[in-house]
Amino acid sequence: MGQTKQGVTIVTGAAGALGSCVAKKLSDKGLIVCAIDVQPVPEQDGIRSCGREVDLTDFEDVRRSIAEIVDLWGPIENLVNIAGGFVWETLAEGSVETWNRMWAINLQTALHMSMASLEQVKASKGSIINIGAAGASQADVGMGPYAASKAAVEKLTQSLSRELRPVGARANAILPSILDTPANRLSMPEADMSAWIPPDEVAHLIGFLLSDSARCINGALIPITCGA
Structure with missing residues (x-):
């Protein structure tokens, strides 16, 4: 794998199963990782923290957290937007509030972090990686709110990649199918x-996309599905 530079790499949703795995993997590869979440993420194994919970749905709180991270750890090079959530709800039995919630925690979290760190990523010629969803391309029953918000993440990524390209920075999205996490195993015990x-x-793929070996990959929507 190609070498990465040494600006700060922010990982959001770092208290979750995927976020914590990604933060550790990137730290083990020598990146300066700052982990943030809606709950405080303690510093451990070389992973930095801004030292408090961050409401990623609140743009002003996100801006403050970016300023704190830069003050503590230095300029931002990369951003990995993992924070998000899932709700299964049919339109007939659901509510507008569910759609708004999915929009907020899946799209707005990535949007706010990208906007707040954009100039730093541009200056460092770094990368932004968003987590979409393979299921966003064909929403099944009950998947409407989640799939719509993740489809919006894809469009954010594509537009952002064009905006970053002239300065040598990049934006890509990873589209996983169901992740093998304790929470998913608990909620779907009968599933294959x-x-x-x-x-x-996913962490390995993120590490590659942040490396110099992936410098020509920009605007990609990369499924990771095991062919399912």
Whole structure:
């Protein structure tokens, strides 16, 4: 794998199964990782923290957190937007509030972080990686709110990649199918888990996309589905 530079790499949603895995993987590869979440993420194993919970749906709170991170750890090079959530709800039995919630925690979190760190990423010629969803391309029953918000993440990524290209920075999105996490195993105990995606595989792909070996990859929407 090609070498990465040494600006700060922010990982959001770092208290979750995927976020914590990604933060550790990137730190192990020598990146300066700052982990943030809606709950405080303690510093451990070389992973930095801004030292408080951050409401990523609140743009002003996000801006403050970016300023704090830069003050503590230095300029931002990369941003990995993992924070998000899932709700299964049919339109007939659902509510507008569910759609608004999915929009807020899946799209607005990535949007706010990208906007607040954009100039720093541009200056460092770094990368932004968003987590979309393979299921966003064909929404099944009950998947409307989640799939719509993740489809919006894809469009944000594509537009952002064009905006970053002239300065040598990049934006890409990873579209996983079901992740093999304790929460998913608990909620779907009867499911066929053979094609579920280990978080470590997503972390490995993120590490590659942040490296110089991926410098020509920009605007990509990369499915990781085990062919399911």
